[in-house]
Amino acid sequence: MRKGKKIRPPRVxxxxxxxxxAQKPFQVLLALRSVEEARxxxxxxxxxxxxxxxxxxxxxxxxxxxxxxxxxxxxxxSRGREELVKLLSRRDLGIVxxxxxxxxxxxxxxxxxxxVAQEQIDLLVFAWGTPAMESTLVDQNVDARLAxxxxxIVSVYFNPHLAQAGRWESMEKILLxxxxxxxxxxxxxxxxxxxxxxxANITLLHATQQGTRRAEERLMxxxxxxxxxxxxxxxxxxxxxEIPNAINREANDYQLVVMGAPSRDVxxxxxxxxxxxxxxxxxxxxxxxxxxxxxPFSPPIGQEQPEAGVIDRPVAVVVDKWFAENTYHSxxxxxxxxxxxxxxxxxxxxxxxxxxxxxxxxxxxxxxxVKTTLMDEIPLxxxxxxxxxxxxDYTREIAGDLGIPVYIHQEILPELGSAHGKGEALWKxxxxxxxxxxxxxxxxxxxxxxxxxYGVLGPLLRVPHIQxxxxxxxxxxxxxxxxxxxxxxxVTELTARPLFNLFYPELSGLIQPLSGEYAGRRDALERLxxxxxxxxxxxxxxxxxxxxxxxxLAQVDLLERIHHNQPLPSLSKMSFVIMxxxxxxxxxxxxxxxMEQANLTxxxxxxxxxxxxxxxxxxxxxxxxxxRLIPQYCQKFDLPGxxxxxxxxxxxxxxxxxxxxx
Numbered sequence: 224m225r226k227g228k229k230i231r232p233p234r235v236x237x238x239x240x241x242x243x244x245a246q247k248p249f250q251v252l253l254a255l256r257s258v259e260e261a262r263x264x265x266x267x268x269x270x271x272x273x274x275x276x277x278x279x280x281x282x283x284x285x286x287x288x289x290x291x292x293x294x295x296x297x298x299x300x301s302r303g304r305e306e307l308v309k310l311l312s313r314r315d316l317g318i319v320x321x322x323x324x325x326x327x328x329x330x331x332x333x334x335x336x337x338x339v340a341q342e343q344i345d346l347l348v349f350a351w352g353t354p355a356m357e358s359t360l361v362d363q364n365v366d367a368r369l370a371x372x373x374x375x376i377v378s379v380y381f382n383p384h385l386a387q388a389g390r391w392e393s394m395e396k397i398l399l400x401x402x403x404x405x406x407x408x409x410x411x412x413x414x415x416x417x418x419x420x421x422x423a424n425i426t427l428l429h430a431t432q433q434g435t436r437r438a439e440e441r442l443m444x445x446x447x448x449x450x451x452x453x454x455x456x457x458x459x460x461x462x463x464x465e466i467p468n469a470i471n472r473e474a475n476d477y478q479l480v481v482m483g484a485p486s487r488d489v490x491x492x493x494x495x496x497x498x499x500x501x502x503x504x505x506x507x508x509x510x511x512x513x514x515x516x517x518x519p520f521s522p523p524i525g526q527e528q529p530e531a532g533v534i535d536r537p538v539a540v541v542v543d544k545w546f547a548e549n550t551y552h553s554x555x556x557x558x559x560x561x562x563x564x565x566x567x568x569x570x571x572x573x574x575x576x577x578x579x580x581x582x583x584x585x586x587x588x589x590x591x592x593v594k595t596t597l598m599d600e601i602p603l604x605x606x607x608x609x610x611x612x613x614x615x616d617y618t619r620e621i622a623g624d625l626g627i628p629v630y631i632h633q634e635i636l637p638e639l640g641s642a643h644g645k646g647e648a649l650w651k652x653x654x655x656x657x658x659x660x661x662x663x664x665x666x667x668x669x670x671x672x673x674x675x676x677y678g679v680l681g682p683l684l685r686v687p688h689i690q691x692x693x694x695x696x697x698x699x700x701x702x703x704x705x706x707x708x709x710x711x712x713x714v715t716e717l718t719a720r721p722l723f724n725l726f727y728p729e730l731s732g733l734i735q736p737l738s739g740e741y742a743g744r745r746d747a748l749e750r751l752x753x754x755x756x757x758x759x760x761x762x763x764x765x766x767x768x769x770x771x772x773x774x775x776l777a778q779v780d781l782l783e784r785i786h787h788n789q790p791l792p793s794l795s796k797m798s799f800v801i802m803x804x805x806x807x808x809x810x811x812x813x814x815x816x817x818m819e820q821a822n823l824t825x826x827x828x829x830x831x832x833x834x835x836x837x838x839x840x841x842x843x844x845x846x847x848x849x850x851r852l853i854p855q856y857c858q859k860f861d862l863p864g865x866x867x868x869x870x871x872x873x874x875x876x877x878x879x880x881x882x883x884x885x
Contacts, residue, residue, distance in 0.1 A: 249277030252344040252374075254335050256284055256360035258306040260350060264379065265314065266391045267417075268348045271377065274416035276547075277345070281321045282338050283307060284360050286328055332366040339374050347372070350379045363495075370493025372516055375409055376484075380503060380510040390478070390509075394423040398477040398508070400470050401427055403445045406483025409515045411449055411540045414481040418455035423478070426458040430469035445537055448729050452541040452773050467501040474508040484514040538728045541773065546732040549682075549689070549777040553674040556681030556779075559601045565684040572605045574658030575676060577627075578648045579609055582666040583616040589664070589671045590625045596673040603677060605658055609666075610648045618666075630655050636855060642845055646759030650847045653749060654856055660684075661748060665739035669785040679742040682777040690747040690775040691767045693733060694740035696784040718798040719761060722805050727765060729773050736764055737801075740781060747771065749850040757797045758804035758844040765808045792827060796842055799825050803844045 253268040255261050261281070272279040283303055304321060311319050322342075326334045339347060351361040364378060399414045401407055418425050427446060450456055462469050466485075474480050482502075489496035494514070503510065556562060566573060575593065579586055590607070597603045609622040609629045619629045632648040633641040635655060641647065649663060660683050664675050679692045715737045724731045737760050750770065754762040767775055806817045826837045850856045857863075 247343060249275040249346070250280060250342060250344045251275075251277050251346045251348060252280050252282055252339060252342065254282040254284065254338075254347060254349040254360055256286065258303065258310060260359055261307060261310055264348060264350055265310065267377075267379065269314070270391065270416050270420045271346060271348065271413065274412070274419070275346075279319050280342055280344070281307065281319060282324065282335065283321055284324045284326050284331065284334060286326060286331070286360075288328070331360065332368070335361075336368055336373065344374045346375045346377060348377045348379070365490075365492050365495065367492060369514070370491070372514055374516050376512075376514045376516075377409075377413055378484075378512045378514075380512065391417065392421055394418075394421040394478040396477045397423045397425050398470070398474055398480045399425055399427050400466065400480065400482040401429055401446065402431075402466075402483070404483075404486065405517060406486075406513055406515050407445065408536050408539055409513045410481055410483045411446075411453075411537045413511060413513055415453055415455060415540060415544075417479065417481070423455065424457040425453075425455045426460060426473070426477070427456060428469060428473055429459070429461045430464050430466045431461070448538040448541045448773070452545065452729075466498055467505060470502055471505045474506050477508055479511065480506065480508050481511045481513065484512050536728070541729060542732040545729075545773050545776075549774070550732075550780070551678075551682055551777060552780045553678030553681070553782065556677050556685075557674070559597065559603055559673070559677055562677060562681060562684055563601060563603050566603065569684070571660055571684070572658045573603060573660045573662070573680060574656040575604050575607045575662045575664070576649070576652040576656055577607065577609045577622075577666050578612070578645055578652070578663060579614060579618050579622075579666040580612040580645075581614045581616045581618060583614075583618050583621055585669060585671070586618050586666045587621045587625065589666050589668060590622060590627055592671045593664075593673060593676055594625065594627070597676055603680070606656070608652070608655060610652045610655075612643075612645070612648050636853070638855075639853070642755040642847075644754075644756030644759075646753050646757070646762075647755040647847065649759055650753035650755070650850070653745070653850045654853075654859070656745075659745050660742060661745055662742035663739070670783065672782075675740050675781055675784075678779045678781050679740055682779065683742055683744060686777070688774060689777045690771045691743040691763070692741060692777045692779060693736065693764075694738045694779050694781040695734035696738070696781040714794050714797050714801070718801055722802070723764075726805060726809060727768065729768060730764055730776075733764065733776075733778055735778075736760060738784075740784075743767075747775070749856070752849055753847045754800075754804055755845045755847060757800045761801050761804045762808070762846070765804075769812075795827075796825065796840075799842050800844045807844075807846070 249272070251268055251272040253261075253264055255264055268279055271277075285303065304323060307321055322338060324334045324338070335347070335349075338344070349361050350359045351364055361378075369376070394417065397414050397418050399410055401410060414425055417423065427450070446459070450459060460473065464472075470480060470482070484494055485496055485498040488498055494512075499512070575597075577586070577589065586609070590609075593604075594607055598607060607627055609619070609627050611619050611622075611629060611631050613631065613633065619631075622629050630652075632651045635651040652663070653661070660680060662676055662679055664679075668675065675694065679694050682689045682692045715735055719736050720731070720733075723733065723736060730736065739760075741760075743763075747767070747770070748763075751763060751766045753759055764776070803818070803821070803823070806821060809815070810817045823843045824839050824841050826839050829836050829838045851862065
């Protein structure tokens with residue numbers, strides 16, 4: 224048996240990459256006039272800055288009455304700064320920049336906006352029109368720029384009920400009136416930040432003049448990701464009524480109302496109006512009014528100015544939260560012995576599958592690196608197998624010589640037939656693998672390291688509710704002896720991620736949805752269908768989302784991955800297949816016919832001597848049923864209760880279930 228010869232990797236010259244500028248932190252500006260105002264607003268500003276891992280700045284303004292020189296406020300400004308510094312030191316906030324401005328009464332807003340521009344502020348916090356204090360910096364929200372503010376705004380209307388120390392920490396119930404549209408996401412961000420800090424529960428209130436059924440459907444369309452993924456949202460109410468009436472009726476049972484600034488029946492300043500006036504007059508509950516920054520838009524000549532476009536949506540709050548909580552780094556799991564302890568404590572077994580097709584140049588090093596570290600030296604893995612898809616080189620012989628069981632996917636469950644493609648190999652690997660946790664990594668990795676395996680297994684061992692973990696990494700594009708940093712992943716950036724953002728925005732936080740390194744729990748994977756080709760990764764992500772929610776997914780930074788980059792014609796076919804998966808899943812979600820109208824024959828552009836020509840090729844992505852529907856699988860793993868379920872294949876080779884079971 225011939226062994227794979229050692230191949231010297233080509234020498235490459237890495238381009239000099241200029242260091243990326245540090246990302247500007249999220250900037251929160253707290254605008255106030257007195258220390259009394261600071262005591263009430265500072266805890267809120269802290270919470271909102273911490274929620275975005277941001278930086279807090281304080282604008283301390285002294286007001287000069289008409290006709291007085293600015294210098295008369297010098298002593299007052301100095302005393303105010305001194306008291307603020309004392310207050311900040313007691314709250315242990317570290318370094319907080321305090322900017323002092325002396326302003327005439329008619330210059331308050333110009334001073335605020337000037338500071339917003341100079342400091343590149345993202346969120347402005349202030350109190351206004353409040354009976355809880357004698358005076359605040361902003362007595363009235365009357366300024367033309369409030370109609371289209373240059374940053375997000377959180378405006379607090381205090382009443383005596385909120386003027387109690389510690390009120391932000393002791394809230395139990397928060398009401399969020401929502402209507403959809405421009406301010407919905409900021410309303411949700413602020414309400415969620417306060418609820419997470421205090422442990423309060425959130426109720427969504429939707430008041431409408433439409434029928435309640437239609438209104439409820441609209442509410443679910445926009446807020447369903449938040450209702451499913453944000454655990455603090457415990458209730459939603461839809462009512463056919465005017466907004467002030469609905470808020471007044473519900474608000475008495477809550478400690479805080481957070482709502483978007485009204486978008487209709489408002490004064491030219493874009494803020495005040497009869498709706499807000501009535502809410503303030505009738506509601507005793509403390510109130511926060513928010514307004515999102517929107518990019519200015521100039522309509523074509525002759526057309527009216529449309530409503531400003533939404534730049535943030537409620538789903539973005541969900542994705543941000545998921546990204547912060549469920550994005551890991553492989554170094555977190557570098558203590559492999561600790562992972563073994565977690566595995567043993569939970570009584571789990573772990574299998575690694577290596578899908579391969581003609582990978583003799585790299586498969587040997589992949590096996591030796593992983594097997595030595597994660598099986599021979601430290602027993603994290605209980606088995607490693609290679610699933611081959613018909614290699615014609617020495618891939619199988621190399622794996623066999625290294626003591627790895629080799630299976631040919633066409634020979635597994637032959638009575639069910641066989642399809643071409645990586646997804647078919649992964650689906651059939653479930654039948655031969657024994658582990659409770661299953662990891663797959665590609666066998667073309669040139670810079671293989673054990674982190675490619677323990678990185679994707681770590682979250683599954685540490686967090687019980689995570690079902691499926693994707694790896695991500697930097698992917699340099701190798702062009703001869705030239706390396707373009709970040710040039711890989713072309714199908715990911717040009718096809719997959721745009722389509723996820725369009726149709727499944729909950730998954731838009733995945734950095735590399737098509738990566739070949741991932742792991743999952745067997746009892747989740749066996750309940751999911753598998754596409755047979757390059758669409759397998761896309762299909763699994765969408766189905767995991769539908770079956771287990773976004774919280775069932777995690778991603779792990781595996782640093783850098785160097786591998787053989789495919790030519791553009793191959794990437795074109797890959798994109799064609801991935802689009803089919805999206806159409807298929809959109810059909811299922813919306814119960815519409817899309818694939819019947821789709822052309823599944825792709826004209827490939829070929830270049831010949833002195834000519835171009837078209838070569839049509841049918842490229843159809845087929846789908847395998849969940850393994851839990853396969854009687855042989857249920858019998859092998861002693862899974863009762865599903866053997867009687869039946870499925871069939873249609874004329875196109877796709878399965879269909881006669882009765883829904885999952």
